Structures are given as structure tokens and as C-alpha cells.
Amino acid sequence: MKALVSVKRVVDYNVRVQVKSDGSGVITEGVKHSMNPFDEIAMEEAVRLKEKGKLTEIVAITIGGAKNEETLRSALAFGADRAIHIKEEGDVQPLTAARAFAAALKKEGAQVFFAGKQAIDDDANQTGQMVAALLDIAQATFASKVELDGGKAVVTREVDAGLETLEVDLPAVITTDLRLNEPRYLKLPDIMKAKKKPIETVTFADLGVEKGAALTISKTSAPPKRSKGIMVKTVDELVSALKSKGLV
Amino acid sequence: MQNVMGLGLRVLNRVAGLPVVDRLGLRPTTERWIYQASKTGFQAATLAARQFKATQKLLKPARLPRAARPELFDLTPTDDQQALKEAAQSFAMEQLRAAGQQADTDGKASPELLAQAAELGVAILGVPEELGGAGSERSVMTNVLMAEALAQGDLGLAVACLAPTAVSTALVLWGDADQQARYLPAFVGEQPPVAALAVMEPRPLFDPQQLDTTATRSDGGFVLNGVKTLVPRAAEAELFIVAASLDGQPALFIVEAGAAGLTTEAEPAMGLRAASMARLQLGNVSVPATALLGAGAAEVYDECIALSRLAWCALAVGTSQAVLDYLIPYVNERVAFGEPISHRQAVAFAVSNVGIELEGMRLLTYRAASRAEQGQDYVRQVALARRLCADKGMAIGSDGVQLLGGHGFTKEYPVERWYRDLRAVGLMEGVLLV
Numbered sequence: 001m002k003a004l005v006s007v008k009r010v011v012d013y014n015v016r017v018q019v020k021s022d023g024s025g026v027i028t029e030g031v032k033h034s035m036n037p038f039d040e041i042a043m044e045e046a047v048r049l050k051e052k053g054k055l056t057e058i059v060a061i062t063i064g065g066a067k068n069e070e071t072l073r074s075a076l077a078f079g080a081d082r083a084i085h086i087k088e089e090g091d092v093q094p095l096t097a098a099r100a101f102a103a104a105l106k107k108e109g110a111q112v113f114f115a116g117k118q119a120i121d122d123d124a125n126q127t128g129q130m131v132a133a134l135l136d137i138a139q140a141t142f143a144s145k146v147e148l149d150g151g152k153a154v155v156t157r158e159v160d161a162g163l164e165t166l167e168v169d170l171p172a173v174i175t176t177d178l179r180l181n182e183p184r185y186l187k188l189p190d191i192m193k194a195k196k197k198p199i200e201t202v203t204f205a206d207l208g209v210e211k212g213a214a215l216t217i218s219k220t221s222a223p224p225k226r227s228k229g230i231m232v233k234t235v236d237e238l239v240s241a242l243k244s245k246g247l248v
Numbered sequence: 249m250q251n252v253m254g255l256g257l258r259v260l261n262r263v264a265g266l267p268v269v270d271r272l273g274l275r276p277t278t279e280r281w282i283y284q285a286s287k288t289g290f291q292a293a294t295l296a297a298r299q300f301k302a303t304q305k306l307l308k309p310a311r312l313p314r315a316a317r318p319e320l321f322d323l324t325p326t327d328d329q330q331a332l333k334e335a336a337q338s339f340a341m342e343q344l345r346a347a348g349q350q351a352d353t354d355g356k357a358s359p360e361l362l363a364q365a366a367e368l369g370v371a372i373l374g375v376p377e378e379l380g381g382a383g384s385e386r387s388v389m390t391n392v393l394m395a396e397a398l399a400q401g402d403l404g405l406a407v408a409c410l411a412p413t414a415v416s417t418a419l420v421l422w423g424d425a426d427q428q429a430r431y432l433p434a435f436v437g438e439q440p441p442v443a444a445l446a447v448m449e450p451r452p453l454f455d456p457q458q459l460d461t462t463a464t465r466s467d468g469g470f471v472l473n474g475v476k477t478l479v480p481r482a483a484e485a486e487l488f489i490v491a492a493s494l495d496g497q498p499a500l501f502i503v504e505a506g507a508a509g510l511t512t513e514a515e516p517a518m519g520l521r522a523a524s525m526a527r528l529q530l531g532n533v534s535v536p537a538t539a540l541l542g543a544g545a546a547e548v549y550d551e552c553i554a555l556s557r558l559a560w561c562a563l564a565v566g567t568s569q570a571v572l573d574y575l576i577p578y579v580n581e582r583v584a585f586g587e588p589i590s591h592r593q594a595v596a597f598a599v600s601n602v603g604i605e606l607e608g609m610r611l612l613t614y615r616a617a618s619r620a621e622q623g624q625d626y627v628r629q630v631a632l633a634r635r636l637c638a639d640k641g642m643a644i645g646s647d648g649v650q651l652l653g654g655h656g657f658t659k660e661y662p663v664e665r666w667y668r669d670l671r672a673v674g675l676m677e678g679v680l681l682v
Contacts, residue, residue, distance in 0.1 A: 070327070070331070073331065074331075077331075077335075185335065185338060185339050185364075185368065186335040186338075187335075187367060187368055187369045188332050188335060188336065188368055188369040188370060188372070188373045188382070188394075189369040189372045189373055189381075189382030190369075191328070191331050191332055191335055192328070192332075192373065192382045192383075192384065193382065195328070
């Protein structure tokens with residue numbers, strides 16, 4: 001059974017993100033990027049399933065410019081067998097990404113599409129669901145436990161009220177949540193071996209993908225700064241301060 | 249160039265911004281390794297059990313070809329080196345950093361941690377592919393970056409993790425076909441042996457060119473006599489490379505731990521406690537003629553000393569970076585007299601000096617490594633790097649303790665341990681190779 005795993009290159013989770021001065025977005029130049037942590041969890045799950053003999057092939061896929069190859073190399077070092085690089089520069093929105101992934105999934109004939117539940121850059125949380133909708137296949141999102149058996153997947157998902165267990169027919173889309181697993185450390189020799197694994201480069205045109213209706217970002221701004229507090233000496237002073245601000 | 253700067257910034261950023269990690273809960277410092285006891289595992293009992301024997305016949309020794317030489321002088325890590333460094337760093341910052349204090353107190357690294365480090369595969373990286381390793385070229389620079397990355401987590405543990413690699417590296421560099429075929433397969437196997445390179449001797453003004461340990465020729469072999477000091481993980485080691493004087497010239501000998509007349513004695517020191525340093529006594533230890541490494545050539549021994557000094561420089565750079573990265577947020581957050589202590593020039597200047605000195609240490613170390621890699625003469629560069637790394641490494645450790653005030657003195661903070669460990673840099677000979 002083949003799995004397609006999408007991995008996105010995002011600003012590293014350790015970076016203190018800064019908004020561009022013109023408010024058009026955040027600064028990504030000269031900033032450390034790495035694989036979206038939720039996608040690492042998806043990768044890890046796929047590799048574990050392969051180690052258990054439930055999957056036979058793992059194909060990592062990403063959309064983006066030349067630098068995204070680094071992310072694919074990480075995925076290959078993780079344990080993907082090969083990778084597909086959909087080489088497109090510029091902003092890619094969830095619907096466009098979903099169309100591309102759906103086309104690739106069809107082309108590859110993969111039975112499972114793994115993705116992180118969301119990427120930590122735009123936090124859209126849409127792509128996985130859209131892929132399922134476009135292909136009219138089952139979806140199990142926010143997975144905290146995944147079992148593959150025959151033509152079915154049993155997925156425990158984290159929902160507001162607790163845990164929900166779904167049994168879905170394959171092919172299916174599974175998006176991974178934080179508590180599914182803890183991704184492994186990359187082994188140094190695997191990083192070297194990853195250089196020899198194949199990466200296929202395609203474009204939206206090759207996949208017959210049209211860009212989805214564009215959302216426009218009108219403004220990006222940093223969260224408001226917390227203003228400095230004042231110290232009061234007595235309860236009376238506190239009450240009168242609150243009253244003067246109309247808070248009590 | 250922008251990409252290069254980006255890479256550099258990424259490394260720095262990786263270490264910064266820990267609160268963000270905590271908030272997202274993305275990387276708990278708890279066990280993250282998929283630890284497969286069945287696969288790598290660790291056994292206390294391998295010491296006596298292992299039989300080193302050749303599993304394949306080599307026609308000639310396998311060596312790694314020299315790394316391609318760039319046209320311009322450039323100390324920027326390549327993409328591969330960067331990826332390897334980031335992977336090693338992430339292991340070091342999460343696992344070694346977390347385990348550092350306990351290992352220091354216990355005087356040893358936990359077997360689980362050492363097994364994880366073996367799984368990371370530093371040793372395999374330096375062994376040629378034809379012998380089952382993952383190395384495609386000999387890169388001193390890559391090895392320096394690995395040592396630096398691990399020492400950024402914890403110096404004592406970095407030594408414990410890297411000690412066996414010194415022996416595999418020595419075999420790759422100087423072993424003949426039979427020696428390689430006999431010993432190297434074990435290093436790329438699922439349970440790599442514990443091994444150590446023993447050069448130092450317990451006497452004042454020790455000079456690695458003047459050894460008291462002697463090798464005398466006997467029927468078809470050598471007999472070794474003498475005492476080696478500060479040998480990492482000696483008590484559990486299965487294989488040693490021992491420096492001894494043969495016909496008045498220092499040379500390297502492969503000594504298996506089972507050899508009669510070989511005893512070890514724990515020798516806890518001020519620093520590097522996690523590396524379980526011990527004294528190695530050789531009393532009439534007989535080794536076969538095939539134990540002599542590199543045909544006893546003087547160049548081999550000189551290169552061994554230079555590469556080990558370079559390794560200690562790399563460790564000093566890594567741990568000094570740890571000190572600097574610890575200091576900056578501390579002095580910005582620690583408030584005294586109503587403002588962060590970094591507002592005081594005495595503090596700010598001290599921190600910036602640490603940054604400047606560290607960069608100098610790093611550049612000298614990289615330059616020596618780069619020249620060694622390119623086959624140019626690098627003895628002078630190693631000497632410069634060693635002097636600076638020994639002096640400034642110690643000073644940076646001391647400044648770290650000083651700038652943390654009373655906190656610096658306590659074991660609640662890791663800086664006092666790094667200070668003790670950094671004192672080893674100017675003293676040590678051998679132990680590691682890059």
C-alpha cells in the first residue's frame with residue numbers, strides 16, 4: 001500500500017516571527033525554515049506504518065520553490081522512498097494546493113494521503129479536507145491514533161468533546177495532530193543516504209492544476225504590545241484607578 | 249550569500265526562542281527517540297563476549313577520498329554539512345543538554361543515552377561505504393562540525409559519545425586492510441563497540457612526543473608497558489588504540505580489552521565527568537605484530553596528535569557557544585537595581601567579548617580543519633587554534649560563571665559544569681579525532 005505525505009516548508013517554530021514594515025506579510029528572508037512540525041508527525045506515522053509492514057511505499061510531496069528541496073531531503077532522510085517536488089514559486093493557497101495534491105494522489109494511485117492538520121505559518125487547516133472533498137474520498141482529521149488494516153483505516157481523532165474513533169474506507173485523507181507520535185531524530189547516515197533517493201519535479205501545468213480563486217491578504221500586523229502596568233499602594237487606590245478607567 | 253547568511257541565522261534561531269517551543273508543546277524534552285532495544289540495544293556484557301574477526305577479505309585498505317576542493321577559500325558549511333550539523337545539534341540540545349547534569353553527578357552517561365548517540369550514527373558517517381559505513385569522502389570539517397554540535401549540548405557527554413569514533417577514524421585513516429577488515433565492521437554494526445584512544449600519561453609537563461609507555465619487540469609481536477591517563481569510558485571499552493614508544497619513536501598500537509595485563513582504574517577529574525575517565529595500566533601486555541597501526545610511521549602519530557587537538561578545539565567552540573547562548577537571555581532578563589544587568593557596561597562588554605573571542609576560536613578551528621581537509625599543511629593552524637581555544641575557552645567558562653553571579657556558582661545552572669569541562673581543552677591529548 002502506498003502513502004503520499006505532504007510536507008511543507010515553513011518558518012521554523014523557534015523563530016520569533018516579525019511582520020514586514022509595510023504590513024504585507026511576515027519576514028521570511030534570512031530566517032530559518034524547517035519542515036512543518038505537524039507534517040513531521042505525518043511523516044513519522046507513515047514511516048512507523050511502513051516499519052510495521054502496513055505500507056510498502058512512502059512518497060513525500062511538496063509545493064514551492066527551489067529551497068523546498070531541503071524539506072524533501074529531510075522527508076527522505078526520515079524514511080520516504082522518493083519525493084515529488086511541485087515546483088511553483090509564489091504564494092500557494094489551500095485550494096490550489098489541494099487540487100495539486102488530489103491530482104498527484106490520483107496519478108500515484110496512493111491509498112492514503114497523510115498531512116499535518118495544519119501548517120504553522122498560515123494555520124489554515126483546510127488543505128487535507130479539501131483534498132478529500134475534491135476526490136470525494138473519506139477523511140479523518142486531527143488523528144491521535146492511526147491503524148491501517150486491509151482496505152480500511154481506524155483513526156482516533158481529537159475533538160472538542162473528547163476522542164472519536166472513525167473507521168474509514170481507503171483511499172482516505174488522514175491529517176495528524178500533535179499527540180499522534182513524537183518524530184524521531186534524523187540519523188546522520190540517513191541524511192547522506194537521502195541524497196541518493198529520487199526527487200521528481202513537476203509543475204501545476206503537468207498535473208493539470210488551475211490555481212484556485214485567490215484570497216487576498218489585506219493586512220498583516222503584530223499582536224498589540226502589552227502596555228506597562230502601574231503599581232498601586234492601597235486597595236482604595238486600586239478601586240479608584242479601576243473606576244477612573246470605567247472598569248468597575 | 250544571502251542563503252549562506254540564512255543558514256547561519258537558522259542555526260542561531262534553532263537555539264533561541266525556547267518559550268515558543270514550550271507554548272506549542274511541539275518538542276517535549278522527554279524521550280523522542282524511537283528507541284529500539286532490539287535493534288541497537290545495549291548490553292553490559294559485550295565486553296568479554298565480542299570476538300573481533302574479519303568478515304570480509306580486503307585487497308587493500310579502504311580510505312575515503314579527499315573532499316572536493318572549492319575554488320574559493322570558504323568556511324561556510326555545505327548544504328550536507330548544514331543538514332548533518334542541524335541533526336546533530338537537535339539531538340545535542342534536547343538529549344545531551346537534558347542529561348548533562350545527571351551524567352556529571354553520576355560520573356557516567358546512561359547506557360540508553362549512549363545507545364541513542366550510537367544510533368545517531370556519527371561513527372558510521374566516517375567509515376567508507378564499502379565497509380558498511382555511510383562515508384563517501386574524508387571530511388575533517390564535517391567531523392569538526394559534529395564535535396562542535398554535540399559539545400553545544402554538553403561537553404562531557406560529547407566526549408563520551410565521540411570516544412569510540414576516534415578509534416574508528418584512526419582505523420579508517422591508518423589501518424591496513426587486515427586491521428580494517430577485523431575491526432571496522434563492528435563499528436557499523438548494530439551494537440558498535442566502546443573504544444578509546446589513549447595517548448596521555450600521568451606526569452607533569454606531559455609531551456605526547458616523549459612517551460614513558462614502551463613497546464618492545466618480542467617473538468612475532470610487541471610487549472607494552474606503561475600507564476595511560478584520562479582515557480574515556482576505559483572500564484567498559486572493548487578496544488583501545490594506545491600510544492607507546494617503539495625504538496624511541498612514538499607509535500600507535502591496537503589493543504583489545506581482553507588482553508592479559510591490561511587493567512583500568514577510575515580516575516574522576518574536575519571536568520568531563522560524564523566521560524567516565526579512567527587510568528589504563530599496561531603490565532607486560534602482549535599484542536601481535538599486526539597491532540601496530542600505520543606501520544609505526546612518525547607522520548601517522550603526528551597527524552593523530554594534530555587531529556585530536558583540533559577535535560578539542562571543536563569541542564571548546566561548541567561549549568563556548570552554549571555559554572554565550574545561555575548568557576545573552578540571562579543578562580537581558582536578570583534585573584538588578586531596577587533594570588536588566590545587561591544595561592551595565594561591565595556586563596555588556598563582557599558578553600560581547602565572549603562573542604568576539606568565540607568567533608575567533610571558531611575561525612581558527614575551521615581554518616585548520618579546512619586546510620587539513622584539503623591536504624595542506626595545518627600544523628601551525630592547529631597550534632594557533634589550540635592556544636586560543638584553551639585560553640579563551642577557559643576564560644569564557646569563567647566569565648559565564650561570573651556573569652550569572654551567585655547563580656553561576658550553583659549546580660542549578662549548567663554553566664559551572666561547562667566551566668569545569670572547558671578547563672580540559674588545553675590539557676587533553678588524544679581521546680578524540682576529527
